[in-house]
Amino acid sequence: MTDRPEVLRPAVPHPRRGAVAAAADAVEPVPQWWTPTRALGRAVLLTGLLLMAGVLLGRVDLVVLAAPFALGTAWALRRQPVEAPRIRVAAEDGALVEGGPLTGVVTVGNPDRTGYDLAVVRTRVSPWFKITEAGFAGPAGVDRPLALPLSPGEAVDLELRGDTLRWGRHPFGPAGIRAVACAGLLASRPVLVEPQPVRVYPKTEPFDADEAMPRAAGLVGGHRSRRPGEGGELAGVRIFGPGDRLRRVDWRVSLRARQLHVAATLSDRDAEVVLLLDVLAEAGRSGGVRGPASVLDTTVRAAAAIAEHYLHRGDRVSLLEYGPAARRLRPATGRRQYLIALEWLLDVTAANSAHEPYDQVFGPQVLSSNALVVVLTPLVDERSAAMLARLARSGRFVVAVDTLPDSTLPPRRSQWSEVAHRLWRLDRENTVGQLREHGVPVVPWAGAGSLDLVLRDVARLASAPRALGR
Known part of the structure; x- marks a missing residue:
């Protein structure tokens, strides 16, 4: 048995060390949204082959020929985008009735300080939406891509207008975007957005039933019942009794009969x-x-x-x-x-x-x-x-x-x-x-x-x- 004292592990880590470890654990890996394209691979390959051939063969002209490719690639990659392109769909979700107008907006944006050479946007909508006006509308609707450039910090709204064809809950979307930057040397991964549900209420056909209900059972309403009470339908004239209101007195009959009479009515009830x-x-x-x-x-x-x-x-x-x-x-x-x-x-x-x-x-x-x-x-x-x-x-x-x-x-x-x-x-x-x-x-x-x-x-x-x- 050795006399070396036992080393105990602290139950609580050192405050400085614990803060650093917590900060390191809190840092999540940033997703790599931008990937090199085949154009960047071809430029690097061609530049490398020309430089290797010039060095091995001792030819200066091959080195000079490779210089524009190397300088052009470096100049294009001097400022690279980091964040992903932004896209959002929004549709009018108010009192939409089938056969009525529909308005939707697809918003695409560039949050980086580097402009996009080209941004390709594509969206889909429910087949019960007939899109008639849109920036990327074709003969079959909106299922066609739209290509447009985006400057740094720019956002563009693409408005879709059309008609609703059927009642129900229909999706407006999904939509996706993919951008190309740095002279086509870098391309973003596809960014997708979930569809937004749109409520379309049924069109109420004209209907009117003028007949009375079979058996009205409520206390108030617009149907004539067989029970006497406060209402607008005259049931007859009877002698004034306790509880009758003076405004119901029929003075013409009362003067003729020399006794107070009131007009009895049928109650209006609901069903x-x-x-x-x-x-x-x-x-x-x-x-x-x-x-x-x-x-x-x-x-x-x-x-x-x-x-x-x-x-x-x-x-x-x-x-x-x-x-x-x-x-x-x-x-x-x-x-x-x-x-x-x-x-x-x-x-x-x-x-x-x-x-x-x-x-x-x-x-x-x-x-x-x-x-x-x-x-x-x-x-x-x-x-x-x-x-x-x-x-x-x-x-x-x-x-x-x-x-x-x-x-x-x-x-x-x-x-x-x-x-x-x-x-x-x-x-x-x-x-x-x-x-x-x-x-x-x-x-x-x-x-x-x-x-x-x-x-x-x-x-x-x-x-x-x-x-x-x-």
Whole structure:
């Protein structure tokens, strides 16, 4: 055993040494954004070969011939860029409606003190954006590169203008830039920027339902109810009683009968409208706002129009999906509910699944017995027809809106394609007839006045007396 004292390592490093070590650890390696090009390699190779040949052969002319290449390369590399080129995309993300104008900007910049001989910019946008004016727009859109020089510290905005063709969340971008500097001897690595999502709201088709709601259950609203109360619809004249207001006194009848009479009115009440979107199947090919509509296009645009109409009248509107996800928007009123409904509709997608849809959303805690259920369905899946029949048997007021476009045709693959399509149409018409026998009216979506006749029949059935079983 030696008498040498044991050397203990300090638990806390020396303050100066610790600061230096921390600073060294904090320094991250700077990425090398600029790399030599083939032109620089050729210049160095040619200069080296000429110098070696001149020295080995003892020829001064070869050395003199190599001097311009060496001086030119050194002069071009006297000031090299260090930072990467900058690029940014920005698009208008306000109240964009399909078919309306779109404005986007791609900003490219040079943060170095060395100018770029050439900067190549390329960007892409969603195919549902039709770019008509841009610095690098071609016949097919913006998927073409643009080359431009950039001075030190310069930033250039490339403005893109066009139209939106379809609702949804569409990407504006991505975009990339690559620059060349020092007379083409140095090139930057590609700099990419992520796309920016742009919200495009569906175009609300004109819709107006003048008929009354089947059963108005709220306290205030714009629908006439069968209950007496404060409203604008005259229900009759009766004798003045406790609680009646003096402004309701009908003086002409009171003077004739020599007793106070008041004008009785029916209360104005609101109703709850449930828009049920069938997303089990998609059919047709969307051509945008100016082209043919698919099932989802008709469903989303009709839902937006119906929600806008009833929310404008002061009713409560809720939205619900019939599919694997079973998304739901709670009922509410006002303009805020309309904006939330538009945001909710942007995420509607067709999701066909072999499993049965989530049916617990049709319980009494979700669907009120007094609510008017408007089902937007193409009636392509058999489960959709079964769902409509189940809602009708539960005693709710159901209206089915057919969203299948008339132009939906299968691809002609053989001589039997047309015959098979006709048989499928006949089977679908048979399903529609069975639903009508169960008391579910089915009407195609046709914009304004699509539901007037149906709501009139439903309101008449709701006001009719019901027989009580003994």
